[in-house]
Amino acid sequence: MKNFYGRRFSRNHKNKILDLNSACKYFLSEDNIKEKILEFRKIYTSVNLEIGFGNGDNIINLAANNPNAGFIGCDPFWSGNVIVSKKISLMSLNNILISNLEFSKCFEYLNSLKYENIFILFPDPWPKRKHAKRRLVNSEFYKMIKIIIQNEGKVFLKSDYTDYISDMVSIFLSDGEFLMARTFLEKQNIFPFKNTKYAIKSVENFNFPHLIVFKYIPKKI
Template structure:
């Protein structure tokens, strides 16, 4: 993709996006979820076509003043719904540009009946633009796109373009969890995340070999295990 201007017509930064927005044709039920449920679960006014002011998201208004967490790229949404159900006193924003995953999540939200999560169906960098400084208390990056070719490593989340705004929106002492089954992604994570202002909390091998106590294994993890790849669970704290 070629960058053709510095800014979107709305005034937002113009960014290249490498990935898919949509996959196979949605089922009628999934189309209904998107039409009927998504707008009510929006975290705020983040419509780049009609909102040139890019009004900041008010954390106090997202989930009734609850402490706020963020999951970046929630896939099918099983972990996001699990955390919302286990932590009713917390509000969680899930960010996912792949609309098929958003539709899957909405179906799970209906089934689980949770009401303390919000969904942004787009590039997390846009969400970072409108989140206030130090407004997020915990963040999750679970099985992100590995971009395995060396020339594509700059597209990974664990680069300054993503980590610097993440550091800005996290509160001091906030936890940042990363799960991946790709050994080179682990290497890059352990190099870049501390440079961005985070401390790795591992004290021994079990701290990255064993999942967190409140972990729910995702379909991406199950696929990795079937294919013989080893999951890594990395926990950082924002300085």
Template sequence: MSHPQRPRRNFYGRLKGKSLKPSQKGYIAEDLDALSPGPVDWEANPTRTPLDLDGLFGGRPTWLEIGFGGGEHMVHQAGLNPDVGIIGCEPYLNGVAMLLGKIRRAGVNNVAVHPGDVRDIFDVLPAASIDRAFLLYPDPWPKARHHRRRFVTPEHLEPLHRVLRPGAIFRVATDIEDYVRQTLEEVPRQGFEWLAEGPDDWRKPWDDWISTRYEQKALREGRVPHYLTFRRI
């Protein structure tokens, strides 16, 4: 049987920051493997067999957080919604370690963690299997020549549309006005409807929102958060 060829992909951004604390190293050594959503990397899953989400979360609806940062929002949502399962993707190892510590302290058991690029997860998610997705304070890539690196481009939005169920919600939070512009241009082109009837629909956070450290930094520096909600058509 021939195996699909691994796509050539560039990755931009940090994979690791300052040295991890001994406790954080312990979280990664002791907890990370058990929280894997399944065989994702090409060596473990060369045929790109789809993830068994029913087996992973017992048939519960599945949500996806794209770049969970320090994990505040993901753990908050997992605690609020024990009837769903949440997969979080984050290539930055320090953020993964922070999330694992929060998972231990919160005691949530409806999460799975992929310490890598969300495109790896897109490769193995079944079509129309995700009920909600979050993109919260993504890397803004402010220079014009780097805008193609942003998540809100066809390279990412097309597979996101494939894995979301019809009617699924896609939330985007950002404090960068030009990121808002690109989001509102690109996301509807890929089969999403912007759910906004008035200014409060993007100026006020969602009812179940928890402010993250990235948002707090934006507020301290005088930038205005935007909360955009889309529905997969």
């Protein structure tokens, strides 16, 4: 089944030789992802995940400001992986791993760990009704998140599409295992995140994004 409908290359990158060295130490390919994730776990007691990191503004900022925590990001947008890879090298960050595998593929390996915080910032909205089934956050996605989030871990969701936001809220509140810890319409500084490309665009268009934070409190059996 197809799980990714977005672009893998920016227009500028399409015909160029891509300079992301898949052997570099922070890049996860299908050949090394399993071992690298397990090694990472030995170093960091707190591991965090960003799904769809785009140009990496948030994950890079979090990794730079929290050197004792580990950060893993996945996004099939190859040009974004190249940009993020350059930033990691320039800033000499050791606590970050990235992959161009899309989430449901990456999940097969990511599920060997539990994550303290999971970030999903501006998932593609697919606003047309007939495209709604392409949305990343759906009931299947929710089941996977429940497998990888640690107890009392948090999921940070951000979007400026009210229709998508209400769908995401219904999904995360569907079985009483998440509490909605915080929700607000953001006006300016978006704490604790650095504004991402899409956050900046949305504020410029006076389309203020909503941030929703869910906390995982699984029911006792």
